[in-house]
Amino acid sequence: MVSRQRLFVVVSLMVLVGAASLVWRPTSSAVLYSGYARADTGPLTLEITVDPPIGSPGDTLRVNARVTNHSPQPLTPSIVIQLPSGLSGNVYALPPGATFNLQESRIDWLPVVPNGAAVEFNLDVVIQSADVLTPERDVIGILRHQGNESRTASQVWLGIPPLVGSVLAQEQATVGRPVRLHADIAGPGPLTVVWDLGDGRRLPIAEPEVAFPAAGNYNISVEVSNPGGSVTRQINLIVLPVPLASFRPDDDTPAVGQPVTFINRSGGQPPLNVFWDFGDGTTLVGQQEPTHTYSRGGAYRVRLTIENGIGRSEAIQDIVVGVAPIADMVIPDRTAVGQPLVGQAFSEDGATRITWDMGDGRSYEGPNVSHQYRRPGDYYVTMTADNGHGLTQVGKWVHVDSGISTLFLPLATLLIGGESVGLNVEDPAELILDPAVERLDGVFTLDPIPFPNGTSLAEQLFAYLNAARARFELPPLTYNYELSSAAQDHARDKARFPDNPHVGTDGTTAAERLLRSSYRGGYAGEATAWGFSDPRLAVEFWINSDSHRPILLNRITNDVGVGYLEDYASANVWHWTAEFGVSYGAPIRATLRAQYPLAGHTALDTDVVNYSWVWPLRPASGERFTVYLVSGERYVSLGSIAQPVYGSLYTLSIDARRVIGAQATTTTRAIGYDWVVRLESGTGQVLAESERRLISFMPDPAATLPLATAVPTLPIVTATPNTAPPVVSPSPVPTEVPPTSELPPVIITATPRPTMAP
Structure with a gap:
């Protein structure tokens, strides 16, 4: 609803602005960034300290790495320290057993830690450059020992102090009139803005709107701070006593019969005389913020006049009054899961916006809608028509039967001799996921779960998957044997042939492998990982991956199968697979x-x-x-x-x-x-x-060489050749038993098997 306003000022006003600037850098930032992190793996403890944890280009930071051995015998852990980019250090200051990869800003350290003792080193690094957009960086420490791994991160701030440009008051300043204060601020965050109004008031707001009760000169200052420093700028604001009329309606395109409140934003030295003319023959005197109702449609010019002993001011604004649209919709009252539900809206009186609420959390805009439901049930569909003067809503119940579910991600592609074979067997036009979150604010981590003795790694993977979903308020997934059978087969297959993570060596896609394992629900994605000895790390990797996270955090998914294989003859040793399904969906159609x-x-x-x-x-x-x-x-x-x-x-x-x-x-x-x-x-x-x-x-x-015809010079002796045996054209039908292949070496599997056939 666009505001149309004309402002007439009888008396001119003056704002005098001056500027001053001060810059200050803090000496401590322990409140936000401690610079300390710790990781524990068995009897070993890794501690990383960065001092100071805040710096700007040219500053020197000291990185301290300390590993403590709590066991009764010496240990040799493997430690990786990943530094942020833009740092340089003296590689010759590293201890024996430590190397510095300058290109990757990574320190690899293989210390020998005596029993009951600790070893450490210090490295002074200089900040060469800083990322203005993302100053918060991590110094990551990884502690590995005997197949176990623990990670930690010390957050530091590498940036520059804030920059403050012009500071101004966006409206003319008169007594009692709200004035918005604005400062052009740039620089890395987190930023803190505090305004000092010069009359004892301090406001921690980026753009405050303030009013001054008396005329006069006000020295206003704004202080902008971040961990790298603080900048202060000042202006001088003159508040005048002359009247200045200003107002706005709470709705400038109301409907007939709708109460409209007129918000008075005028200023001037009291006492002020106020006069309203609503444009329909109605006037009002003395009320600051009146409410008025129009009985007929049309365009009306509203006028506000204020005056005091110094002068007079007038403001005018046009508003258009209309009626809510007449609207209806046509939509089927029944559909099935995976089938498009098509609806159309009709309206009169100039509807400018039509929205749809499908009752399952999804909404659309436009006169036509095509929607697919992912769960059976009853849904109330609401269509809303808006013409700027009012809203008209029409609703209808739709029943959704069970049906065929659309194929889900991931869509890997197998290249065969230059041709592409998609993982979606039926190549649906639309792939739909409904993830709980679109992106993460930071690195996702899980707390270790204390499992009882004898818990298999596949069971642990299942538990961590549901623990990750719980963090996003999603219901737990149900364990499914057929999905686990497919997951275990694929984990074994990828251990031997790891080239394509989602295409089997027999050319099958993930959805086809679910058909082979006799899963009767709909396919909802596959996740694979390798090289992680702990299932917690595999789940963390999936959640932090933009392509895997929508699969794990899909609101529609309710079944899962897990597979795990540990094979030291393979390149990556540990192989994890999770297959996801929708129990109320239908399998894809098998394709030859x-x-x-x-x-x-x-x-x-x-x-x-x-x-x-x-x-x-x-x-x-x-x-x-x-x-x-x-x-x-x-x-x-x-x-x-x-x-x-x-x-x-x-x-x-x-x-x-x-x-x-x-x-x-x-x-x-x-x-x-x-x-x-x-x-x-x-x-x-x-x-x-x-x-x-x-x-x-x-x-x-x-x-097919042709036979040569000889020209005889001697009498021809004709010989009758023996008749060649006829060539039998066989129909090759192999035996019912497929050819055998050498059995793989003994491996450790951890997919739980049911006590009875599914």
């Missing part, structure tokens, strides 16, 4: 996905080609996969198989000559086909079919 060969592949007709595809479900008894070469309407079967070679990956290996025979040898050019794989029932019914891919075969020159 062709893998190899890629479209446009060319081979000799005698080359053995590996036709590969992915199918996440176990074939039923009698079902088989058949690979066809397609030419026009003609389908030529290359062969059938019924068992995967690994996981959900199927491969049929065969050369084209066995099937198409001499057809490929009658020409020297390549013959093109489409290859396709079908899932068929025992009676030949097609249950699923992959995409078609172009493949071409060239005749093998070594197999």
